[in-house]
Amino acid sequence: MDTFFDFEFTQEQLHVIDSLERSHCSTDHVISEGDEVINIPRTRKRRVILSDSEEDDCDLSPALSGHTPECEWYQPRGKQPRLIPFTEIPGLKPYSLRNQLANATPVDFYSLLVTDQLFENIAHQTNIFAQQSIDKGGIKNKSRLRLWTTTDKEEMKRFLGVIIWMGIVKLPKIVDYWSNDEMLGQSFAKKTMSRNRFEVLLRMLHFSNNEEVPKNDRLVKIRRLVEILNQTFSIHYTPDECLCVDESMIPFRGRIIxxxxxKSKRHKYGIKLFKLCTTPGYTTKVQVYGGKTLDSQDNTPTNVVLNLARNYFGKGHTMFVDNWYTSLDLAEKLVQHDTHLVGTLRKNRKNLPKDVMTGNLKPGEFMAKENKNGVTVMKWKDKRDVCLLSTKHSIGFTKKKNKRGVETIKPKIVIDYNKAKAAVDLSDQMSAYSSPLRKTLKWYKKLGIELLLNTAEVNARVLYESTTKKKISVVDFRRLLAKQLIEGSQENTGLTTPRPRRQKHELKKKEGAAVSTRKFCRDCYKSNVELHGRNVAKNKTKKVSWFCTICPGNPHLCRQCFDKCH
Structure with missing residues (x-):
């Protein structure tokens, strides 16, 4: 607490006090004026408040993290570490599938990533959750859940196909897709499944068993689905040399911890995903951020990159990251696994060359240093300072034309970074076109639909274009995929045509019909034959001119027999 004084200071005392306050001394100071002693309180240091992402980061500057040994830096010599060269062929794998699927349809590529076994698993977990909800009780008499019947993988395909189609055809509410209004009504949904069945499936959709949920895992309701998709994503595609790590945001404003x-994302609130992508927008692995857990080390920037890229070590890849991940420690760890690192850099990272980080530059100028391991740190002045780190580049520059056709000179690091870093942006951009995401209070449904119908669909489209050498828009690919999922499931279940609408039986009579067109009532004649025999039945059975237009053969019936039959 600050100390206040009631007496006045002399000019000399004020001068000494002002000089001591500027020095930020750590102990209290004393000024003696004859027999009078004046205590001057120490000046408090300003507290540094870090953001959530910076709190997870262990690579802060020495001023904030304590004393650390400095690294020696030299003028760039172009001696970058020599790693194993990248020799793999990007695209669909195994290589034999490329010829087999050269003329395949979108649903064939989607089935490689979202397999029939996964559809069976989703249907099984949905049935379990529905039964648990029924056993729990408290269901209203008119609830659709009382009429619940078990679902299967074919119905789940139709269900997800309808959700994809709803992303293309936007209506305000789900019930509007089954509306009889001439402006809102859609025949496609009515032919696929009833509204009640769709709504109850959407309500019961589940990806894990609630009775087997461990208490210390926040993401258990979606973890198994993420693991299966990560496995199929990596099995069926060989990525390019350049890999990119970045985060994406799934919009969600519900109450989850x-x-x-x-603030830099389009959807500011939501669930954060860490994605490992390659050009042109293929996602090879996804990691869901579950907040600060007991094992907080998994959420640090260095560990996020190492966990995502673990399956691609020792193959000569180059990892491109932004300034939240880039550090000298990450660069050295990736080099040990024969993987390069290129990324933008924050000025407060540890062991960086101070003269480069603090130097003043004019537009077009640059400064660079290189350590004994071949790691290059560069600062280049464009419209503002751009700090970069690379284990693959030195200080080379190249010419490139901008959007206006003006030729500019840029560092090779910047050009390669801008090209590779667009992989995650392309994936997010293609997912946003006709997205089937809708508002929901259940976060795992939002996340599951995002992974199944956005991330997996974008990956299937990349496989389709790279294998068939055909270009197709995102909307057309979604439309064909939804149609083929629904039609394929109907063929497997025998539902090749929609169920006909039930017709109403009616008695009709031809206007001006002659007496000769009158015939025996069918049911009356049969009953009289059984009672009296065929010869007597003719005399006891009355003739009518009314007949039913719906029954086979259009039989003549009297009013009493018609009401009894129908």
Missing amino acids: FRQYN
């Missing part, structure tokens, strides 16, 4: 806020 790991909801994130990121």
